[in-house]
Structure formats: structure tokens, C-alpha cells
Amino acid sequence: MNGTPRLEFIKVLLSGSRFRIPSAFVGHVIDDNHGKAMIFLADKFWHIKVQKTEEGLFFTDGWEEMIKAHGLSEGCILSFCYEGNMVFTLKVFGHDACRINNFSINSEGFKNRNAYVEFNGIGEDSNRLGQIPSANNCDETNVASPSVPPAHSLSGIKSEDETSCTKNIIQYKKKIHRTNLVHGRIGVPLWVCASTGLKSSHDVTIRGPDRRLWTIFFSYSPQTPRLGKGWSEFCEHHKLEIGDLCIFTHVSKRDKLFDVQIKRASHERASTSYEDEV
Incomplete structure (x- = not known):
């Protein structure tokens, strides 16, 4: 996934509660397969x-729950792009061979909580099916979120400019330094x-x-938690x-997923409010 060509396969949707991954593709994912x-x-x-x-x-x-939730029918064309680590991006094409971008969402398909993870970044358990603000719509001033303790109360050290658009959003910023x-x-x-449960070393x-x-x-370490392998490729x-600003927005605790927006240094005023990275 990181810097290498992504693999894809295309298959016609058939009815049924399971979907077979093409045999020729299995060899590319067998080492990554962990049952889900x-x-x-x-x-x-x-x-x-x-x-x-x-x-x-x-x-x-x-x-089957995913298929029903999106109102897909037998004969649709499914295009899977493999992102690595058993993560797939799915594109759907209708019977007319045109890509489907607007789905008729069927709420019945969301009743299986084991299948459904999130809707527009908000978990089903929250019972909120609306849009959440994107990173570039957030106020960029120092705001202490009611649900997120201020940095000094946990670490005793100065942190980067952190922002929360709502109590459900955890967001922080990092200015790119040479060491990064x-x-x-x-x-x-x-x-x-x-705040996000990152208390051990693992992939995110x-x-x-x-x-x-x-x-x-x-x-993870109590002194210097950081992102490592894979960051260079990103x-x-x-x-x-150097000087570019990365805005990290936490999306899913279960999936350990963060959205990253980038603001180029050429569009930002010089700032001295950021510490050097480790």
C-alpha cells in the first residue's frame, strides 16, 4: 500500500450471503489474511x-448486510482496490456500466452492528447520521474540547495547536520539520x-x-509516542x-483511523509556536 502499485480485481455481484475472492487474487492477500x-x-x-x-x-x-444497506442488486459490477492489510476500497457500477455514486441507503442493513462500523465518521452507537465538520472547516484557534483533557493535564509538556470542532472530534496539528x-x-x-486509546504499539x-x-x-512510549514505519512513504x-502543516482528525477508535489534511508552507505565515519533532 505504501508507495507501491495497488492491486485491483473486478467481479459481477451474485446473490447470496457470501462473496468469493478470485483465486488469482488470493495469493496477493493470503499473508495479510487475519480472518476479517x-x-x-x-x-x-x-x-x-x-x-x-x-x-x-x-x-x-x-x-450481505453491506449489499442490502446500499440497495445493490445482482448483476452490478464491483471493483475492489486493495489498500493492504485486508483493507479494500469498493467502487460499484450499475447494469448500464456507469459508476454508482449515490446509493439508496436502506436502514435495515445497518441493524447488524458487527458489520457496520461508521457513517461519515460517526459510529452507529451515537445514533447520529449527519455530517461532521471536515478538518478544513475547523476553527484553528486553541480550543479546549469538553471531552478532551488539555495537553498539560496529561503530559506536562507543551503540545501543538490542538482543536476540536465538537466534543466528538479529536484533532491535532503537526508542523513538518526536517527530522520528520x-x-x-x-x-x-x-x-x-x-483520548483515542493508543496505549500500545501497533498499526494505525x-x-x-x-x-x-x-x-x-x-x-508507543510514555515519553515520545510517534508514527514511524510507513510515514516516509506518506x-x-x-x-x-519543511513548514507544511498536517492536520490529523481522529475518525474511528475501532479502526484506528485518522484523516489528514495538508496545508502547504507557501500558503501559511511563518510561525514559531511549534516545537521541534522527535
Whole structure:
């Protein structure tokens, strides 16, 4: 996923509660398979069980619910783009071979909580199906969110300019320094770790401005939590330079997903309010 060509496959949708992954494609994902996949469709993430049988590798539990929720019918053409780590982006084409962008959402399909993850970045349990503000619509002043403790109460150190548009949004900013590019890592504020459950080292997913998903290794320590392996590829792909500003918005605790918006240094006034990165 990071800097390498992404694999894709296309298949016609048939009726049924499971969907077979083409045999020729299985070899590309077999090492990543851990029994479940995430499918990103129309701004929603779905957790789908992956099951291997004598017949092949299948999407099973959650698959039928996803199809019904979007009103898809037999004969639609499905195009899967593999993002890595069992994450797929799904595009749908109708019987006329034209891509479907507007789906007739069927609320009945959302009743299976094991399949459904989020709607426009808000979990189903919140019972809120509206839009949330995007990163570039957020107030960029220092605002302490009622649900997010201020940085000094958790770490005792100065943090970057952090913002929360609503009590459901956790957002922070990082100015790119030379060390971030040379050493391929960037720090994560301790208050963000505490607020999002990042308390151990593992992979997280970040979604760039182009909506592409990237797997980045999060290394946790009580002093210097940071993003590491995979960050260099993200920087290279987006041509990040010293002084650019990355705005991280937490989207899903369960999926460990962050959206990242980028503001170029050429469009920003010089600022001295950011600390050097580790």
C-alpha cells in the first residue's frame, strides 16, 4: 500500500450471503489474511469476516448486510482496490456500466452492528447520521474540547495547536520539520493517545487528502509516542516539505483511523509556536 502499485480485481455481484475472492487474487492477500477485512464504500467502513473453505476465500459475515444497506442488486459490477492489510476500497457500477455514486441507503442493513462500523465518521452507537465538520472547516484557534483533557493535564509538556470542532472530534496539528522527513517519524501528542486509546504499539490507518489509505506503525512510549514505519512513504507521496502543516482528525477508535489534511508552507505565515519533532 505504501508507495507501491495497488492491486485491483473486478467481479459481477451474485446473490447470496457470501462473496468469493478470485483465486488469482488470493495469493496477493493470503499473508495479510487475519480472518476479517475492512471494506470502504460510500464514506462508510464495514467489517467483513473472511473465511477460507475448500472452495476458496470468501467475504462472509457482514457481506450481505453491506449489499442490502446500499440497495445493490445482482448483476452490478464491483471493483475492489486493495489498500493492504485486508483493507479494500469498493467502487460499484450499475447494469448500464456507469459508476454508482449515490446509493439508496436502506436502514435495515445497518441493524447488524458487527458489520457496520461508521457513517461519515460517526459510529452507529451515537445514533447520529449527519455530517461532521471536515478538518478544513475547523476553527484553528486553541480550543479546549469538553471531552478532551488539555495537553498539560496529561503530559506536562507543551503540545501543538490542538482543536476540536465538537466534543466528538479529536484533532491535532503537526508542523513538518526536517527530522520528520529525514528520520521518517512524527510525534503524536500524549493527550491524543489517551483520548483515542493508543496505549500500545501497533498499526494505525491514516487517510490522506486524496482519500488513499496508508498503514503507519504507531510506536508507543510514555515519553515520545510517534508514527514511524510507513510515514516516509506518506511524506514522499504527498511531497511534504519543511513548514507544511498536517492536520490529523481522529475518525474511528475501532479502526484506528485518522484523516489528514495538508496545508502547504507557501500558503501559511511563518510561525514559531511549534516545537521541534522527535
